[in-house]
Amino acid sequence: MQGQLDSVHTVYLFGVAAIVLSMALRANVVVPAILATFAVAAAYSGSLIGATIAVFNGSLVAAKELFSIFLVIALMTSLLNALRALGADQLMVRPFRRVMTSGHVAFAVIVAVTYVISLFFWPTPAVPLVAATLLPAAIVAGLPPMGAAMAIALAGQGMALSSDYIIRVAPGISARAAGMPEAAGIVADKALILSFVTGAVALLLGYLAIRREIRRPGQFHLDRWQSGASLAGSLAAQREQVAPNIGSFDKSVLALQAAEGLDSDPPPVAEAALAGGGTLAATSPARWGHGLAIATPLVFGSLILFMLAPKLFPELPALKGGDAAALVGGTAALMMLIASFAADGARAMHTAADHIIDGLVFSFRAMGTVLPIAGFFFLGAGETAGAILGLPAGAAAPDLLFEVIRSVDHLIPHSPAVVAFAVLLVGMITGIDGSGFAGLPLTGALSGALGPVAGIHPTTLAAVGQMGAVWTGGGTLIAWSSLIAVAGFCRVPVLELVRTLFLPVCAGLVLSTLVAVALW
Template sequence: MRMGVQLDSVHTVYLFGVAAIVLSMVLRANVVVPAIIATFAVAATYTGSLIGATISVFNGSLVAAKELFSIFLVIALMTSLLNALRTLGADQQMVRPFRRVMTNGHVAFLVVAAVTYVISLFFWPTPAVPLVAATLLPAAIVAGLPPLGAAIAIAVAGQGMALSSDYVIRVAPGISARAAGIPEAAAAVADKALVLSLVTGVVALALGYLAIRAQIRRPSQMHLDRWQSGASLASSLAEQREQVAPNIGSFDKSVLALQAAEGAEDLPGEAALAGGGTLAAAQAAPATRWRTILALATPAVFGALILFMLAPKLIEGLPELKGGDAAALVGGTAALMMLVATFAADGAKAMHTAADHIIDGLVFSFRAMGTVLPIAGFFFLGAREFAGAILGLPAAATAPDLLFEVIRSVEHLIPHSPTVVAFAVLLVGMITGIDGSGFAGLPLTGALSGALGPVAGIHPTTLAAVGQMGAVWTGGGTLIAWSSLIAVAGFCRVPVLDAVRVLFLPVCAGLVLSTLVAVVLW
């Protein structure tokens, strides 16, 4: 052993816990159960007390919740804003003008990808996919884009590029940085993940476009008639479920995406007002005015926020947002805009409906991210800064540093090559994404990044961004059929396995290139 690190039974139990969680992900089983059992086993081995171990199971999720609640809150507030915009129909109004520029299938591919990316960057792909599919997909098909091409554009831009960087909401960078033991570096992880996501996405989009280019046809209404005469959305979703439902993994986003897809045919907006007669027409006049205002203001405001966050990196001397201020700024802006949209839609009733929007946002947030807490709690147990609180140790006691001690004990076996280590972390991230979750593996890739970075001579934030790419691109909805790619395929009415086959090589090529870029740049 090097550096005097002596492994004992606690380290062995912790490693068995890591192996059990990874194996559960590979087998597409729910990872919450092994995470809780592993936390209990490690705590029982360390403290020698079953009561203390039981308390540690609770403390693990509690510590993770304290560290990650700001992320939950940002998701909730952004979701509440989208719900308020949807009530007015402003969400559809935002994307409708892009239908006019889709003059042919080649342009339609780029427009669908660009709009999906922007909306998914602000609101996540789960609610963005139904919006883009319902509003832009018919026009894209008329323009000559094949449904499979639309599925590629939506999946790569939304579930891939936007979700893997998560630059606006910053859920993924926050989890990765905290698991690496450097929560103050979440902004650095986000910046690097943005660059890597763009590299991966450009490569995947380009190769995906070449794969379907020969299928693009001249614009014709017949394309849409043929597409609509096939299976209905409901039957298409049922078919996707029949193919892969037994394999859906532990992360709820795939389920949420399916639920959003099933409700797409009932999207609110102008159609909802059309059947209400004179009263509906009277109510529609102010609603239409506010719909247009908010459809313009929402992307303008969030675009300005992104420029504000990027400005200090481009212009020296400008103050940079510290710690979680960037996510807090996004969440506060979403809350204020939600109030504006709610009062515009409901008037005096907004005092009640605004609270309902926030509650709905919190419900969505915990359904989408709640399973991460016990998983993060287990991996936090392997880091000294969190282990003391989880194990209930006195403040003066020295907490164990399990994962870092294991890494240091086998340091002589680890190649001191940034390239080898970066690809190893990428591979671990891709393995953790096999369960179709995307974010469930981030505590592991983040923890490995914090431990391996100093050994391999590469900054932990770089490794965390690389691992994030592997986990989210794989499980977020581009390479795994039982992820939220089900919803994309259901909307486009193409077999989900066909989408996986076409996406596999473009996405893998993009991940390899972006990992090389990470090693060279950082």
């Protein structure tokens, strides 16, 4: 029996190595994850039928664990689509154009707006929205396109996405992979602080790098910029330049599709409502658009205050488990209904359902490949391995990753700083594939196993690994990630953008890791 267990551990470690190598080579990691799940299950059970069933069970268990995350993404996306039908998404950011009196102010405004939008709707729709609404005004104010690209990437793909504090996809995956699904909120809180530290350092160094290129305001800046390549041509050139096959999530394509939606004329809301027999939107769609442009940030700002209140006032009841994400998702669904009826009147009975379907499609396109990857790493955790291997209820399930860590306990430095930087490095390596989220099951699982050994809380390690994976692959350090979309919208060379961001981001990650070790 011991030999069989030894062979299972060996196969599992080979599977982990194959997935990490695939990420480092920028190959899609779904295939090695599925094959590794099959191999581990076959080594454990000795049955090809059981191993085949485990391949399905791995993705099924991952889907059960993570579906709440998919649903929140879908509902937030459906809300954005409903707001877009009224033009409310652009109305929310248009007032900021008036305050761009200089390139320095424009840099700060783009950072703030991109961060807020990305925090609620993710960077994928935030990038084209900022590019269409604020970027021309920022360039007229004297901000160079490279400075605008840095501001968008650092605030959106970096700060907002690495903490993912509102939608909580990343903290949820990290906590579940660490075997502590109830600690997702703790991981989110720590990741938020670390994202601020990393972002502050990166933004300061990035601003210092381009401040001398900021010029006096002038329309000729915009004329020169617009005389360059078209948006679609620029994106195509960027993709051809760095890699024909981007990482696990082709987010640049999603961003381009979002941009095409923004560039198109808004739908004739009133005519559509009248055609469907509705009268709500026909009365004053512009009024509804302006109203929702004001109400949406107020409502979600209130949610943030509600979620933060128990941390400031401990006597207040705190949200438990996944209640925070559920509250955000439920609010998004209700506001989507309001926006749909405002835009389409009685036809909203159909369009609201379409918005939800579109949101689910976007959610699974953006996150679907995480399921087989998470399934493999869930196979290494005792809490979920039994369900994947089809073991009877109550039967002892293997705890592969934790058992391997325990077997080499004497070789692991019992230094929180060394282990934290090791997890950070693993996270950065997993981000090389250009996805950002594909490596979170691995960094989460390592955090749960290494934390007790090194004397550092697993949630801290999970937050550190999340910083490394998302800042790297989410769209700041990898040229074949969604950074291509940022470079394409700003019409700057993507490789030059990577070189400009490299030192600021790495310095921020190092400092935030030191802060994590010192604080927790």
